[in-house]
Amino acid sequence: xxxxxxxxxxxxxxxxxxxxxxxxxxEIEQDHSGVGFAEWNDxxxxxxxxxSETTERLHIGFVAPTREHxxxxxxxxxxxxxxxxxxxxxxxxxxxxxxxxxxxxxDGNSAEAVHHDLLRRGGVxxxxxxxxHDVAAAKAFYEAxxxxxxxxxxxxxxxxxxxxxxxxxxxxxxxxxxxxxxALHMAFGASSDxxxxxxxxxxxxxxxxxxxxxxxxTVYHPGYYAAFVLDPDANNIxxxxxxxxxx
Numbered sequence: 559x560x561x562x563x564x565x566x567x568x569x570x571x572x573x574x575x576x577x578x579x580x581x582x583x584x585e586i587e588q589d590h591s592g593v594g595f596a597e598w599n600d601x602x603x604x605x606x607x608x609x610s611e612t613t614e615r616l617h618i619g620f621v622a623p624t625r626e627h628x629x630x631x632x633x634x635x636x637x638x639x640x641x642x643x644x645x646x647x648x649x650x651x652x653x654x655x656x657x658x659x660x661x662x663x664x665d666g667n668s669a670e671a672v673h674h675d676l677l678r679r680g681g682v683x684x685x686x687x688x689x690x691h692d693v694a695a696a697k698a699f700y701e702a703x704x705x706x707x708x709x710x711x712x713x714x715x716x717x718x719x720x721x722x723x724x725x726x727x728x729x730x731x732x733x734x735x736x737x738x739x740x741a742l743h744m745a746f747g748a749s750s751d752x753x754x755x756x757x758x759x760x761x762x763x764x765x766x767x768x769x770x771x772x773x774x775x776t777v778y779h780p781g782y783y784a785a786f787v788l789d790p791d792a793n794n795i796x797x798x799x800x801x802x803x804x805x
Contacts, residue, residue, distance in 0.1 A: 559709075559723030559730075560683055561798055564595070564743040565613035565667070566606035572664045573603055576640060580661060583634040584620055584627050584671055586682050600681040606741065613741040617668040617687035621677050625657045631671035632659035643668050678729035686731040688793070689739045693719055695790045696733045702764050703787075706757035706797055707746035738791040745796035751783045757797045758785035769794050 567573035574596045578588060581598050590597040595604040601620075606612040622628045625646075632646045644660035652658075655675040663669050668687075678684045690696040697711070697719040704710060704721065712730065713720035722730040731744070748754050755772045762768055770786035781801030789795050 559678060559728065559746070560600050560681055561745040561747040561796075562600045562602060563618070563683055563686065563745070564602045564604060565616065565618075565665075566611050566741045566743075567603050568606060568609060568612045568665055570596075570603070570605040576635075576638075576663050577601075577603065577669075579638050580631055580635050580640075580669060580671070581620065581682070583630040584622050584682075586620065598682060601683055611741050612665055613667065613739070614665055615667070615689045615737055615739045616742055617670065618683060619658070619670040619672045619685040619687075621682050621684045622657075622671040622673040625673050628657055628659050628671045628673055632661065635661040644670075676728055678723075681729065684729060686744075688731060688733055688742065689736040690733045690791055691735075691738045692790065693717060693733055693735050699761075699766060699789045699795075700733070702761055702766075703746070703757065703795065703797075706748060706753050706760070709746070739793065740791065742793040743796065744793065745784070745798050748797045748799040751799050751801070754783055754785050754797050754799055758787065761787045766790075770796075 586598050588598050595602050629646045636642055641662040643662050646659035649656045649658050653674045658670050658672040660668055660670045672684055700721050701711060708724055709721045711719065712722040717735050718732055720730055720732040758772050767788045769788050772785040775782045775784055783801055784796050784798035786794055786796045
């Protein structure tokens with residue numbers, strides 16, 4: 559599903575503290591904290607260069623191993639002074655086994671700890687909810703991306719569309735009408751450089767805007783081959799082949 563998701567934050571230190579506390583309660587350890595970014599597995603944050611480039615109006619659901627971890631996430635956040643956005647409890651409107659709790663990060667994004675019977679495997683982000691100006695237009699973009707990123711349209715409603723990964727890794731993101739989420743970066747994995755090339759070519763031919771042509775980005779690591787396209791709300795969408803040997 560997600561190779562990685564990056565948000566831009568107004569106050570790097572404040573946001574990093576929030577996620578250290580809350581993700582720590584879920585036993586999600588920080589992998590990196592340096593000048594450019596902080597990272598927890600497939601989730602990372604970086605400082606926005608300008609206030610207008612801060613990620614806003616995003617919902618991120620993080621994997622909780624048990625319901626008890628959901629409770630710990632909530633308590634750790636509230637005890638540290640963060641605002642609640644929904645206390646721990648069942649949410650049967652999502653799934654029968656769905657149990658979640660919600661906090662607001664320093665930029666007002668909704669961070670959730672969630673436990674249910676079909677949690678995503680292979681990453682710490684279970685799902686995203688992305689606000690979009692036009693659901694149909696956003697859905698068309700992600701339908702064009704889907705064949706290259708291994709996604710499929712799982713739910714299709716007038717006011718919401720949900721895309722999911724394969725059965726092996728699960729995970730999802732939903733497009734919901736409203737004031738758009740901004741400054742979001744989502745990256746999806748590809749199995750070959752040729753797939754990255756084809757993704758970039760197909761989306762440009764469909765009328766979307768490139769944010770970086772296919773090529774190797776050794777600043778990340780040798781063999782990192784990626785391309786970037788802007789979705790209809792100007793979020794930065796990437797397809798990447800890491801060119802790393804199978805382990």
